[in-house]
Amino acid sequence: MVVIVEYRIDRRSGVPAFQQIVQQTKQALRLGVLVPGDRLPTAKEVAETSTVNPNTTLKAYRELEREGLVEPRPGQGTFVRRTLGRPETGTDSPLYAELVAWMSKAAGAGLEQEDVAALVASAMEKQYAAGHVAAAGSTTTGSTGATTTGSTGE
Amino acid sequence: MYAGEPAIEAYGLGMRYRRGWALRDCSFRLPAGRICGLVGPNGAGKTTLLSIAAHVLQPTNGSISLFGEAPGSVESGRRTAFLAQEKPLFRRFTVAETLRLGRELNPGWDRRAAEDIIRAGDVPFDARISTLSGGQRTRVALALAFGKRPDLLMLDEPMSDLDPVVRHEITGTLLAEAAERGTTVLMSTHVLAELENVCDYLVVVSGGGVRLAGDVDELMSVHTLVTGAKEGDGMPPALGHHTLVESRTSGRQFTALIRPEGPVTGPWDMNAPNMEELLLAYLRSPDAPPLITPTAQVHGQGFGAGAVAA
Numbered sequence: 001m002v003v004i005v006e007y008r009i010d011r012r013s014g015v016p017a018f019q020q021i022v023q024q025t026k027q028a029l030r031l032g033v034l035v036p037g038d039r040l041p042t043a044k045e046v047a048e049t050s051t052v053n054p055n056t057t058l059k060a061y062r063e064l065e066r067e068g069l070v071e072p073r074p075g076q077g078t079f080v081r082r083t084l085g086r087p088e089t090g091t092d093s094p095l096y097a098e099l100v101a102w103m104s105k106a107a108g109a110g111l112e113q114e115d116v117a118a119l120v121a122s123a124m125e126k127q128y129a130a131g132h133v134a135a136a137g138s139t140t141t142g143s144t145g146a147t148t149t150g151s152t153g154e
Numbered sequence: 155m156y157a158g159e160p161a162i163e164a165y166g167l168g169m170r171y172r173r174g175w176a177l178r179d180c181s182f183r184l185p186a187g188r189i190c191g192l193v194g195p196n197g198a199g200k201t202t203l204l205s206i207a208a209h210v211l212q213p214t215n216g217s218i219s220l221f222g223e224a225p226g227s228v229e230s231g232r233r234t235a236f237l238a239q240e241k242p243l244f245r246r247f248t249v250a251e252t253l254r255l256g257r258e259l260n261p262g263w264d265r266r267a268a269e270d271i272i273r274a275g276d277v278p279f280d281a282r283i284s285t286l287s288g289g290q291r292t293r294v295a296l297a298l299a300f301g302k303r304p305d306l307l308m309l310d311e312p313m314s315d316l317d318p319v320v321r322h323e324i325t326g327t328l329l330a331e332a333a334e335r336g337t338t339v340l341m342s343t344h345v346l347a348e349l350e351n352v353c354d355y356l357v358v359v360s361g362g363g364v365r366l367a368g369d370v371d372e373l374m375s376v377h378t379l380v381t382g383a384k385e386g387d388g389m390p391p392a393l394g395h396h397t398l399v400e401s402r403t404s405g406r407q408f409t410a411l412i413r414p415e416g417p418v419t420g421p422w423d424m425n426a427p428n429m430e431e432l433l434l435a436y437l438r439s440p441d442a443p444p445l446i447t448p449t450a451q452v453h454g455q456g457f458g459a460g461a462v463a464a
Contacts, residue, residue, distance in 0.1 A: 009351060014428055016371075017351040047329035051322055053189055054333035055354045 004028075004038050009050050017052055021060035029069065029084040040070060040078045161186040161221060161306045161338040162207060163452050168215030169202045176202045178362040180216070183452045184340060184355065186305070189332055191353035192342040193433055198359045200342040201239065204310050207340075208236035220306060232262070235304035239311045241295040245284040249277055249294055256298045268301030271327060289320030296324065300331050307332070309341040313348060325352060346430045356429075357450070358436055365436050368447030370429065376445070377432055380410045382422030392420055399442040400435040411435040413445065 005028050009017050028034040040061065043054035061078050064070045072078045088095055106116050160183050167180040177199040184190050194200050205211040207218055209225035223230040243252055249272060257263040272279065275293040283291065292312060299307055312328075313321045329352065332339050340357075343349065349356075356373060358366035366373065380393065384406055389398075397413040411427060418424060427435070436442060 011347070011350050014426070042333075044330045044333040047333050048326040051325045051329060052351050053354045054329060055187075055189070056351060 004034060005041065007041075007046055007050050007052070009052055018056045018060040018063065021046070021052075021057060022063050025060070025064055026069070026084055029080070030089055032083065032085045032090075034080050034083070036080050036082055038080045039076070040080070042077055158185040158187065159221070160184065160219075161188070162218065162340065163222075164203075164207075164216065164218045165452055166216035167203065167206060167213050167218055169199070169206065169211065170214040175362050177206075177213075177359075180359065180362070180364050181452050182357055182364050182367045182446060182450050184338065184357070185449055186221075186338050187336050188355040189329070189339045189353050190341070190355035190357060191349040192340055192357050192359070193346065193349065193437075194342075194344065194359040195437060196344060199362050200359060201310055203359065204236065204308050204340070204342060207308060208234070208238075210236075210238075233305040235299040235302045235307050237295050237299050237307070237309040237312060239314065241291055243283045243291065243295060243298075246282060248280050248282050249286075250279040252283060252294055252298065253279075253301065256301045260302045262303050264301050264303045267303070267331070268297040271297035271300060271331070274327060275323070287320075288315045289317070289324065292316060292320075292324055293327070296327065296331075300335075300337075303335065304337060306338045306340070309339070311342055311344075313343065313345070321348070346433050349433075350429045355450075356433075358433065360437055361440050363444070364446060365440075365442070365444050366433075366446075367450035368445070369449055372447050372449075373445070374426060374429070374432065376413055377427050378412055378414050378418060379425045379427040379431060380408075380412060380418065380420075380422045381425075382408060382420065384408050390420060390422075393418075397443060400439040 005024070007021050007024050009020055011017075013020070015023075025034065025040065034040075041049075043057040043061075046052050046057045047054050061070060061072070065072065065078075069081060069084070070078050071081050087093060090096070103116065106119070111119075162182075162184040164180055164182050167177055168175065169177040176197075180199070180203065192200050192203065202211065206213050207220065207225055209231070218225060220230040220234055225234075244255075247255070253265070253268050253272070256268060257265060271293060275290060277286065277290045277293055281290075283294065286294065292315075296312075299309075309328075313324065316324060325348070328339070328341075331337065341353075354370050356366060356368065356370055357364060377399070382390065384403055385391070388403065389401055389408055389410060393410060393412060396415050396418065399411040399413065401408060401410040403409075411431070412418070
């Protein structure tokens with residue numbers, strides 16, 4: 001069977017390796033690189049290609065299993081159960097086009113990449129402040145969607 | 155957390171050479187199935203410890219057991235493999251002859267496992283050991299060790315003479331084989347960067363004794379790296395409630411690695427240390443209180459236990 005994803009572990013990032021595996025798997029699910037029925041690489045395969053401790057990989061897979069994204073099948077491996085992809089997250093969605101337009105406006109105004117990243121991060125924080133990044137499969141989308149721009153800052 | 159069967163239990167191990175003690179009152183436990191880094195500066199007693207476990211040396215004091223048996227017993231001899239730093243192989247043998255020797259000497263020999271490891275590195279079977287590169291020789295030694303199908307594999311500085319590419323490749327092979335067979339691995343090193351993400355268990359020896367031992371995630375989670383502005387001449391007194399492992403000051407700033415004994419509150423920047431920072435701090439401060447987490451303790455060993463909340 002073909003290994004569909006290969007994990008890239010950044011040893012300097014300070015993010016624990018098991019979290020990097022969780023994040024990269026979710027990213028692959030979001031982008032449609034991984035689809036239901038796909039087999040994730042075995043702990044042995046990850047160990048061989050990315051020199052990651054097999055227990056680390058298993059820990060990441062348990063986390064993904066808890067979130068209902070994957071399921072272990074005894075003797076066969078760990079398989080994708082559901083996808084995180086949705087039409088709005090693709091690069092052909094209108095939201096993406098708006099973001100691209102906004103980026104070019106920002107560049108036009110002379111903002112550096114770091115300035116843009118800071119703006120995006122703080123806007124994201126404002127919008128999704130209550131949502132915790134590692135929350136297990138909870139749907140926070142849209143819960144604060146009604147917020148208007150009229151709120152006053154401190 | 156991962157109690158499990160112990161692969162190694164050391165009770166008050168001591169080793170005295172003519173020039174003094176190389177190892178002193180060394181006690182720890184390594185649960186089976188772990189990949190454990192044995193860390194320490196040069197001359198800390200790592201090789202001595204491994205040699206005692208491999209039944210190459212007899213300890214002056216104390217005892218060690220491998221899966222409950224003494225080193226040198228038939229049972230532990232069958233279940234363990236030791237790869238010494240100099241990777242002793244017969245230089246005039248070919249690779250194939252070396253594997254045949256392994257088969258003749260070991261009743262439970264796994265020919266396929268051994269040959270697969272050789273093949274994965276494209277090492278020719280008819281080449282003599284003396285003509286092989288350092289990386290190829292390490293691979294042959296590793297094949298010999300895994301062909302024995304050990305439950306516990308001990309390696310002394312296995313990567314010391316390898317270039318980064320070969321090191322990555324050999325580490326990958328080692329982890330993959332351990333994953334497949336559930337082998338417990340104990341490997342010594344003084345290259346700290348080699349350990350991150352590779353080991354899930356740590357034993358740090360320095361000055362002849364155990365300084366730090368336990369599950370990596372657990373060890374990381376009970377330490378905090380605090381950075382902030384100095385107060386007066388030194389550390390903020392409020393940090394005194396916590397166990398201080400190491401502190402350094404530079405200009406107006408201080409950095410401290412602490413084991414929090416409760417909530418840490420103050421105008422400081424707090425981060426989780428990475429493995430290299432944690433190890434360096436312990437290796438630089440021989441007077442810091444040792445930490446042996448519960449899974450790494452043997453019976454009758456209680457110190458440091460109070461500090462672990464995890």
